[in-house]
Amino acid sequence: MTTVMSRAEQRGASFSTLMAAVVRRLPWGLSGVVPPSFLGFVLINGFTFCVDLVLLTVLRSWVGLPIWLAITIAYCAAFGLSYVLNRKLNFRSHGEVGPQVALYVAVVAVNYLVWILGVGAGLSALGVEYHVSRVIAGACEAVYMYCALRWLVFRTRE
Secondary structure (H helix, E strand, O other), rough: OOOOHHHHHOOOOOOOHHHHHHHHHOOOOOHHOOOEEEEEEEHHHHHHHHHHHHHHHHHHHHOOOOOOHHHHHHHHHHHHHHHHHHHHHHHHOOOHHHHHHHHHHHHHHHHHHHHHHHHHHHHOOOOOOOOHHHHHHHHHHHHHHHHHHHHHHOOOOO
């Protein structure tokens, strides 16, 4: 039986194929260690992190919002985008959206409290320039979020 893929499924398949092709070409034996979904996560979340920083800059420096509110708004917008892109392109999940979103919200809430407010706003309160503190927090959250997305939110159920 032949199935017809939707445009979104075709984009997801193309993205996965590209990530697998790039990983196969990694040097120093990394191709056997780095999963294609990790490379996809790095690219998607690198993009959404840039969206986060642009929004943070606009909201803090141009609009003049308090740092906690600027961080929160930018963070929520970027993570909403990250969920959609990771679900469709990277992990190509077909799980039920409702339970997945509920789990994602819980994972993001922990991430927000620990890494974004705890580390990001904490370092800023200690005098670290807010862009630098956000980058440091972003490095910590990247490891946490990849693990949570791969093994909790978008895990495949056999």
